[in-house]
Amino acid sequence: MSGLILVLNAGSSSLKFAVYAPANGLDLLVDGQVQSLGPEAELHLRQGEREETRRLGPADHKTALSEVLFALSSVLDGTTIAAVGHRIVHGGAHFAEPVRLTPDILADIETLVPLAPLHQPHNLATIRAAMDAFPEAVQVGCFDTAFHRGQPWVSDTYALPREYYDDGVRRYGFHGLSYDFISSALSDLAPSLSSGRVIVAHLGNGASMCAIKSGRSVASTMGFSALEGLAMGTRSGQIDPGVLLYLADEKGMTAQEISDLLYKQSGLKGLSGLSGDMRTLEASSDPRAAQAIDYFCHRIRREIGALAVDLGGLDGLVFTGGIGENSAPIRAKVCGGLSWLGIEIDDARNTEHRTHLGDGPVQVMRIETDEERVIARATLDLV
Numbered sequence: 001m002s003g004l005i006l007v008l009n010a011g012s013s014s015l016k017f018a019v020y021a022p023a024n025g026l027d028l029l030v031d032g033q034v035q036s037l038g039p040e041a042e043l044h045l046r047q048g049e050r051e052e053t054r055r056l057g058p059a060d061h062k063t064a065l066s067e068v069l070f071a072l073s074s075v076l077d078g079t080t081i082a083a084v085g086h087r088i089v090h091g092g093a094h095f096a097e098p099v100r101l102t103p104d105i106l107a108d109i110e111t112l113v114p115l116a117p118l119h120q121p122h123n124l125a126t127i128r129a130a131m132d133a134f135p136e137a138v139q140v141g142c143f144d145t146a147f148h149r150g151q152p153w154v155s156d157t158y159a160l161p162r163e164y165y166d167d168g169v170r171r172y173g174f175h176g177l178s179y180d181f182i183s184s185a186l187s188d189l190a191p192s193l194s195s196g197r198v199i200v201a202h203l204g205n206g207a208s209m210c211a212i213k214s215g216r217s218v219a220s221t222m223g224f225s226a227l228e229g230l231a232m233g234t235r236s237g238q239i240d241p242g243v244l245l246y247l248a249d250e251k252g253m254t255a256q257e258i259s260d261l262l263y264k265q266s267g268l269k270g271l272s273g274l275s276g277d278m279r280t281l282e283a284s285s286d287p288r289a290a291q292a293i294d295y296f297c298h299r300i301r302r303e304i305g306a307l308a309v310d311l312g313g314l315d316g317l318v319f320t321g322g323i324g325e326n327s328a329p330i331r332a333k334v335c336g337g338l339s340w341l342g343i344e345i346d347d348a349r350n351t352e353h354r355t356h357l358g359d360g361p362v363q364v365m366r367i368e369t370d371e372e373r374v375i376a377r378a379t380l381d382l383v
Helices: 061-076 103-110 118-132 162-166 176-187 241-249 255-266 265-273 278-283 287-311 321-326 328-335 348-350 370-383
Strands: 004-010 014-020 028-033 040-046 048-059 081-088 138-143 199-202 210-212 216-220 315-322 363-365
Touching: 004 028, 004 061, 004 118, 004 370, 014 061, 028 061, 028 210, 040 061, 040 241, 048 061, 061 118, 081 118, 081 363, 081 370, 103 118, 118 138, 118 287, 176 210, 176 315, 176 370, 199 287, 199 321, 216 287, 241 255, 265 287, 278 287, 287 315, 287 328, 315 328, 321 328, 328 348
Parallel strands: 004 081, 081 138, 199 315, 315 363
Antiparallel strands: 004 014, 014 028, 028 040, 040 048, 199 210, 210 216
């Protein structure tokens, strides 16, 4: 294959990008992200030893992509982009493998917007913008739900009448590209775990956990949508469905108002009343920030116990994602009190952000995820 592979990974509050040369494997040429989309966005770009950070001010996903393409124009210096790989959050019941994106495929993917309203519109907008920017390039979609297809039926369904399952109301799970990368990385970093029972905690603005057995997803904390499970930056996580009925019947809230509440005003932001950014909360002396962090970690510990049951035991716990990779206090707080499960971490290793964090019966690790490389591999294979 001649030309380069561009990867675009549109998240709920960021746009990550990477450019790879397919010759001799996948050589990373440049990568970075536009983070903190909103009033104070920043562009980070890394090319070899050179790093650049530029404040953008107010920016949405469309503005972010324009800034990324402008920054890459001088870096690429006219080199052809032969293929563009995209992260697509929701693949529904039908998309389980990477696909070459066509107008008909995009129309099918658009029907899934109600299942991932915080992500899918940005994914689609980024794809269409990339098609305009690189009309000759092959466009490939990789789905965050794909890794979880094939889970046991009991992990895949809700206790609703069966016709709803047949209509697609089921547990899909998300962050699959990240779990795919971690599962592959374990083969090199901890070979004994690659065929073992592992819980991976992908903790960031969006947060979930996955039980992986012999490299395959057994269960996930996220389900039908990216709302379920852990508390997140602005998303509620687990909630009694009766609360939603109460909000509709007694408070007169519309479906859109409830959606905005659950997706944009809850989680760490709602609990603290301050921010959905863990870095802000960790730096705050406000007791509400501490309470939000306590709840965040409490839910993670509960899910570790539940996922260990699904696995029939536990051999490893891996932290990844923006919070999981970078916050030693969160890792320590999550692992505190779990020695009964064989989870112990060394304070010095944890503070130094080492890969192996302890010597207990359960291997506790910190691994930087790389969803972009997973997308690049899939794009190269498909092209």
